[in-house]
Amino acid sequence: MTAAPAFHWLGADQLHPAPAACLADWLFDTGSLTRRLTALxxxxxxxxxxxxxxxxxxxxxxxALGVASGSAGWAREVYLLGEDRPWVFARSVAAREALEGFVPVLAELGRRPLGELLFSDPAFARGPLQxxxxxxxxxxxxxxxxxLWGRRSCFRRGVLTVLVAEVFLPDLWRYQGIDPDAL
Structure with missing residues (x-):
């Protein structure tokens, strides 16, 4: 069995050295990533x-979800594509016990972006980005x-917390004329 990967999530003020401005703009943008990628x-x-x-x-x-280590939960992994290329890998999770009443909504997402749901429902509040x-x-x-750089934040609505992590892939940077190896 392989060891679980080690994750070291930090806030913008904890990253030393600070990431390049073009990268920080994507990592700490509090708007909808779905909308931003759609526009781009x-x-x-x-x-x-x-x-x-x-x-x-x-x-x-x-x-991050405030549950015991080893807890069961719902997980969804997707690629967010622009111009038919994977620009972002996203992993969203929620603890099983917090999902009472929400499973049908999440199960019906299919090919729709989760961000569409989270940003269209004003009852969801976004926590800090890391x-x-x-x-x-x-x-x-x-x-x-x-x-590869990634970011995450929690979206809360009552007892439900959805943790969304997004990893920015090289094709996103290349599309913008940025060398991914320079970030």
């Missing part, structure tokens, strides 16, 4: 569902590489 791709935005279902959550996810160099072992094999 001139409407050629799509979601590819990779995996969805019940699983044991990672320790860093349990800590960033990390995402461990390659936490990524799908097709995009696995070291050095």
């Amino acid at each position: 791709s001139a409407g050629r935005f799509a979601v590819t569902l990779l995996e969805e279902g019940w699983q044991t959550l990672r320790d860093d996810e349990c800590a 960033a990390t160099r995402y461990p390659p072992a936490g990524l799908p094999a097709a995009v696995r590489r070291s050095g």
Whole structure:
């Protein structure tokens, strides 16, 4: 059995050295990533569902959700595509006990972005953003590489907390004329 990847999530003021301005702009933008990617791709935005279902959550996810280590939860992994290329890998999780009454809503997402739901419902409040160099072992094999930056934040609505992590992939940077290896 392989060891779980180590995640070290930090706030903007804790990152030393600070990331490049173009990267920080994406990592700590509090608006809808779905809307931003849709605008950047001139409407050629799509979601590819990779995996969805019940699983044991990672320790860093349990800590962020305020549940015991090893807790079960709902997890959804997708690619957010622009121009038919994977620009972002996203993993969203919620603890099983907090999902009472919400499972049908989440199950019906399919190819719709979760951000569409979270940003269209004013009852959801977003917590602070954190960033990390995402461990390659936490990524799908097709995009696995070291050095990729990711961010995460919790969205809360009553007892429900949804933790959303988003990893910015090299094709997003290339599309904008930025060398991904320079970030």
